Amino acid sequence: MKITIIGGGLAGVEAAWQVVKQGGKVILYEMRPKKFTPAHKTPYLAELVCSNSLRSQAVNAAVGLLKKEMQCLGSLVMEAALATAVPAGKALAVDRTLFAQYITKKISRHPRIEIRHEEVKHIPRSGIVIIATGPLTGNSLSEDLRRLTGKDYLHFYDAIAPIVYAESINMEIAFRASRYGKGEDYINCPMDEKEYDRFYEALLKAERVPLHTFEKPHFFEGCLPIEVMAERGKDTLRFGPMKPVGLTDPRTGKQPYAVVQLRQDNQEGTLYNMVGFQTKLKWTEQKRVFRLIPGLEQAEFARYGSIHRNTFIDAPRLLDHYLRLKPAPHIFIAGQLSGVEGYVESAATGILAGINAWRLGQNKLLISPPPTTALGALISHLTNIVTKNFQPMNINWGLFPSLGRQVPKKERGKLYATRALADLERWLKDCYE
Template identity: 45%
Template sequence: MLEKEVIVIGAGLAGSEAAWQLANHGVSVKLVEMRPLKSTPAHHTCECGELVCSNSFGALSADRAAGLLQKELRFFNSLIVQTADKFAVPAGGALAVDRSKFSNALTEVLSNHPLIEIKRFEQLDLPTKENITILATGPLTADELANKIQFFTGIDACHFFDAASPIIYGDTIDKEIVFKASRYDKGDPAYLNCPMNENDYILFRNELIEGEQANLKDFEKESANFFEACLPIEEIARRGIDTMRYGPLKSIGLWNPKWGDLFNRENRLKNRPHAIVQLRMEDLEGKLLNMVGFQTNLKWSEQKRIFRMIPGLEKAEFVRFGVMHRNTFLESPKLLLPTLQFMKRETLFAAGQITGTEGYAAASAGGLLAGINAALLAKGKKTVTFPDESMIGSLMNFISNRNQILSKQKKNKFQPMPASFGLVPELTQRIKDKRLRYKAYQERSTTALKGFKKELDTLFEKDHLLTKIN
């Protein structure tokens, strides 16, 4: 006989979302979090859902893959996305949040839910199969539990090295040099921009390449496997003299009103910066600023010296320096069903970045599905899969045995994947125009999820949206 209480291990984004979904379907939850008793190389607090890398959930617009995923999560009463909406900060066309207020609010909501009990201790082993359990320990799973998971699966975990950007105090930048603007003047100015001329850029790049690196704890630096979507800025610099200018330091579409008319071609050619470093607000007041795209493994003293070479940041004071850490993930297509249940044990689920999804919204999507399915299992009902046409469904297919079944290239090495329109099934009618095609994907997803939600409500025999965030 299955126990009605569900154990959720890890109070990150996936674990928090899973606990919320379970409790809102009337299932008691024991949410286990090892912080603050034991921390990780990237965490700084013991709050639920602490964001350790960026503060952005990606593009807002539903005609972008990340935006469609956010829209789908809102449709299913996602705690994570609703809280992100509530504490959003200006970020152009992206959903970015005030980190502190976001995680504080999550912790308060979960702590006050009558069916959720937060337990602070380190989980050293997998619960027995009699317990319905969701494994949401993230990419920084503690070593002892990671070893137990590896023993259970019989498959070595995969890994890559990830990095976080520095955060600086907003009142320490030179506002005579740094200007506020959004690319192509779209929407309200959302980023602070530090312009570089060619000489500034070349000197800066040289120092980045030569800067002294922090020692990696797990492997020698030469053998580090970096995640391509989150490369250290110094690694990008090494790949070519202009690589940064076509990546995080691109200046195209950014213009300081002090330079004159943006639409005057002669003026534009004369004054356009060679490169631009962007700063994104971490909080609504702009007291804290994130250096966009500046993940790094430089020693802290080197970060301070080199990043102060950036025009406008000569006197910058750092709240947090960039850090690098080892991320672990499962070879999920060999282990998981698209319901997120382990093939070896139906009472054990996995969710979030440990499954190989990339990005905050994708982690939340895994938590949402695992929470819904664990609730169904606790009630003695059949688990479900999201429609293939939805972004959630496509992501879960990618990280599950459906990937193995559908893929013709089974020998390809499994790597983390963010939301992407490349994952969703092709349309029945081909549409060449990319914008129209993405809009069609969105409309198809909405139609499929409306029908799916009706079936889900019937399974639970009650209104799915039990609780709203105040």
């Protein structure tokens, strides 16, 4: 049976490669060069639409570990990246043209892959299908996906608030409390008037990421970036996400002038997101300005805020651990559409979807890596049904199960990586022996 893959981006090519590596056959639909997304410019498969960096190569960094795991799984993207690397310090950066050409050659010359340069507007209702059409999936396919999933589980923009590591919050200043004494669910960073003024001025002046031509600023009305809200007047934030009502600062016994609330973001309680702080500020500016918030002076960010044009599904409601759509289990979703963020993460989910699509065709048990691995941690994030307002995420240590003991921060990455690679090896043995 031929497996249909829609989208020849980073996830689609990885998926195709995994299917043929196991002996399967693929029909790969890629609409370029007949039709382009607003970001793609070339006819090549696996085009990198923006940066040429696949980020840190150090295995004691979460994304470095993910890349190492991808190599263990026979990643075509990693093979191409290493073959076309350019000097970039500790990062793995590539010559983007050579990188995409390398992959295009490998895929188009493979005897068991047939490429069809067509736009797919309707998802096949039978056969085994992988959808990997990326963050700029067009209207027709999106509409069909919406029909298939039955409900409004498809998003067209992300609205991401920064996430900080709990241990980097200064609890001498911040305090735990829910409003009106109803528990202690939130961490609150209180501000007096002077501190608020300083923060407010810095926020207004901070540098922003410009919108792409295909992004519409009016879309954000329902979910405004914090800096845009600030522009509406000095008190807008104090009556919005920074309202202090119902909260008493235990240090003063009074209601603060303004409050930034942080909500727990993972079950381990190691990550907290800044409630209502979705933003288009540049990352360096987020670090500078948000560190002006009392209690966050030394905050370490697991994820910076962002707002992009980004088509993605509500993965916790729709995906199983094998990246299959629960309402239509002959369909797998991979790449950015599945709710991961970034080139490397997208490619990694393509690997898993490819492996499982082939296994489904062979009536073999589907597989998913342990949550202690980087790929497993990503899948856990996608499938965590406890998450309410699901937003895409890069790989970071906050997604991993805790090490079960206090470890100095400097050593943590190495320990996570050692555990992950040992578990991945065991898992691979179990699956393939």
